[in-house]
Amino acid sequence: MNVCYENIRIVSPVQQLHITGYLWIKNGIIEYVGEQRPDVPNDVEILKGNDLVAAPGFFDMHVHLREPGQTHKETIETGTDSAANGGFTGVVCMPNTEPAIDSIQTLEFIKNRSANNIVNVHCCATITKARKGDELANMLSMVEAGAVMFSDDGGCVESADMMRRAFDYTSPFDALLTQHCEEHSMTKNFAMHEGSVSADLGLKGYPSVAEDIIVARDILLAEYCGNRRYHAAHLSTKGSVRLIADAKKRGQRVSGEVAPHHFILTDEAVRGYNTNAKMNPPLRTQADVEAMWQALSDDVIDVIATDHAPHTFEEKMVEFDNAPNGIVGLETAIGVACTQLLHRNVVSLDKLIEKMSVNPRKVLNLPQPLLQQGAIANITIFNPDAEWSVIPERFLTKSKNTPFTEYQFKGKPVRVFNNLKMVDCML
Amino acid sequence: MERTLQHITSIAHLTRSDAEHIFHLARKFREDFHQGIHQHSLEQKVVVNAFFENSTRTKNSFEIAALRLGAKVVSFSSTGSSVAKGESLFDTLQTLDAMFPDVIVMRNSLSGSAEYATRYVGASILNAGDGKHEHPSQALLDALTLLDVYETLEGKCIGIVGDIVHSRVARSNVLLLRLLGAKVFVCGPQTLIPTDLSTWNVQTCTTVNELIEECDTVMALRIQKERMDAGLIGSAGEYRKFYGIQMEHIETKPSLYVMHPGPVNYGVEIDFDVANSHRSLIRKQVTNGVFIRMAMLSVLKGRE
Secondary structure (H helix, E strand, C coil): CEEEEEEEEEEEHHHCEEEEEEEEEECCEEEEEECCCCCCCCCCEEEECCCCEEEECEEEEEECCCCCCCCCCCCHHHHHHHHHHCCEEEEEECCCCCCCCCCHHHHHHHHHHCCCCCCEEEEEECCEHHHCCCCECCHHHHHHCCCCEECCCCCCCCCHHHHHHHHHHHHHHCCCEEECCCCHHHCCCCCEECCHHHHHHCCCEECCHHHHHHHHHHHHHHHHCCCCCEEECCCCCHHHHHHHHHHHHCCCCEEEEECHHHHCCCHHHHCCCCHHHCCCCCCCCHHHHHHHHHHHHCCCCCEECCCECCCCHHHHCCCHHHCCCCCCCCCCHHHHHHHHHHCCCCCCHHHHHHHHHHHHHHHCCCCCCCCCCCCECCEEEEEEEEEEECCHHHCCCCCCCCCCCCCEEEEEEEEEEECCEEEECCC | CCCCECCECCHHHCCHHHHHHHHHHHHHHHHHHHCCCCCCCCCCCEEEEEECCCCCHHHHHHHHHHHHCCCEEEEEECCCCHHHHCCCHHHHHHHHHCCCCCEEEEEECCCCHHHHHHCCCCCEEEEEEECCCECHHHHHHHHHHHHHHHCCCCCCEEEEECCCCCCHHHHHHHHHHHHCCCEEEEECCHHHCCCCCCCCCCEEECCHHHHHHHCCEEEECCCCHHHHHCCCCCCHHHHHHHHCECHHHHHHCCCCEEECCCCCCECCCECHHHHCCCCECHHHHHHHHHHHHHHHHHHECCCC
16 A cells, blocks of 8 residues: 545644645555645555545444344444445444443453454443443443443433432543433333324324433533533434533533434434334434534534444334334445535534544544654545445445435545555445 | 225325215215125135234124125134234235235234335235224225215314324324315324324314314214323323213204214213214214225225
8 A cells, every 4th residue: 555645635623734735645654744745656656636535534433333242233344344434444332232331351352353453443331231220330440441431322321310320430530421312201112203293104202302301311410420521422302402502501521422314314204114214313303403403513513423223124124113223324424424514514524524533532532543744544535525326235234224225415435544454435 | 087096005195086986986885785786896806804903893894895895805813813923014914915815904003014014915905004003994984974964074174082192093084084175173182192283284172162162073082991091191080071072062062973983982982872862973984884995995906
């Protein structure tokens, strides 16, 4: 590998770098970044970068890799292949595996299985043992073993007392707690968002307020326990965005993330009982989608994370009520984000890169990859103007449960560099 | 030329002329029946009644309808079928369809299951109730019953009172009554009304008194015991007081008709004397049910 891009846009918000120039990468190391043409030997492959952007590697802090335990849906190998194909160089895998990531053994297993991968795999560990909500997991040992955050994701820590104990217990280590915000007493057997579409389809609704209630509760608990670090996962409602904004204004250390489907689709996508439009949190209304745009633009929402949730064709091709929640997202994230946010002027290119690369690492206290000479290249190359049609057969994820089949997007990942490796994105 | 239909899963897929054609056929079958004329249009056809949820009246009504058209009928209920052993709906449908029936009349406890079935079978699917979604034959027989008394529903005010949120009867009726030009009013305990009715184009009334004041005919829906058990209403007595139809309603508004899809909880949603009074259309609904279902079976295309 010895390539030099010319006339490529190089954008690294943490370095306040936004130039058009040259980027030379040799054997996975950045040889040169700058506006002046470097003196490159003859054996260097020169690539036209006119339509391309080079950014610090994109990072998805909410991915279900399904291993251990559900390898018929996805494995660490297929999940990281999918991540790289979608333009990501780092992911956090969520702990609702079987067994759950509630022990050092499972953490180590994932670490070993993902070693030497082009994609850095970090773990979110559980708050409670087996995600049952009854007893705290060995959180301190898992902090020591490298867990970057904690959540019982897939479900919510139902008991306010247990959540309070988790904040207290980890406070000496200043761990990050993240929550799947769902007041389960209000959402039993839900199939979709509670609104006009659920009224038409006769499906049990999940009212927005059931998300808001937990966001509000957790913000209060985080404050009570001494301004703890808190990250609200996959926000979907106008109400929870308002709560996050308010907490930030008051100086709380809270952050929030949104999944691409929640800023492009509404509950209308469920009509026809489309199980690929079934996820948790469910698709909401146009007003909620617009609240997400505003929150991304105002930096109330820090992070775009996919909530990549693979399920097999057989699992999804059942009656709507019986279908599992979730869609794959790693390979459509850049397409959705560029189409819906960048090209509609919701966010600038720099801000898009912040939400997909800088901020997730900032929230997790991980080092920021730098685009500078001598650094190991951890870079996402993408073409924000490339138009393409989604063909799920090209996905490298083991499952193809996407609502975006045949969608036209403008913005496509091209290539990723990380850990001295290089992968071309083939979508 | 009236069109034939591959499936009937939702009133939303019918045009007004589809509905009127079904009424026309149903009336013709009714007249023929009273003159002792037998039908043979579905001879050699096989109709499967696949009831994945308990039903007595709808299942019997469909069976009789198919038999009166000369079809061969096979019926099953989920108790005693492979579904009870854990076979998926997909497999059950594929298995049934591999025996080449012409029509599958299907009832299932999950919303959307009728539409789901259409994706995997070559037979015509006739939705006999899918969860909380729709019950098209009930709405069509209700409308035929109303048309027997009013001639047209254009501008007529029809009320539906009860457990709207869980009711497939309500959803199909709202769609069909609006299609036929009626004004629709709904009423019920707020815990049993969908939170967002903006797409329904209906008006809401607070109590049954208000509803009856507004409406020419009121349909009462059955209150399932499980709703009471779930604590969604205070008590049966309180329900009757605010939402039950009682004799005094008919006394104060003698032009009112009352309907009920059955089975009735007397003294809760409707009193016994009201349900059996000369203003009750309940028996007519049941009779019309068979003729409507004959008409629905007749407009289906059958196997593709």
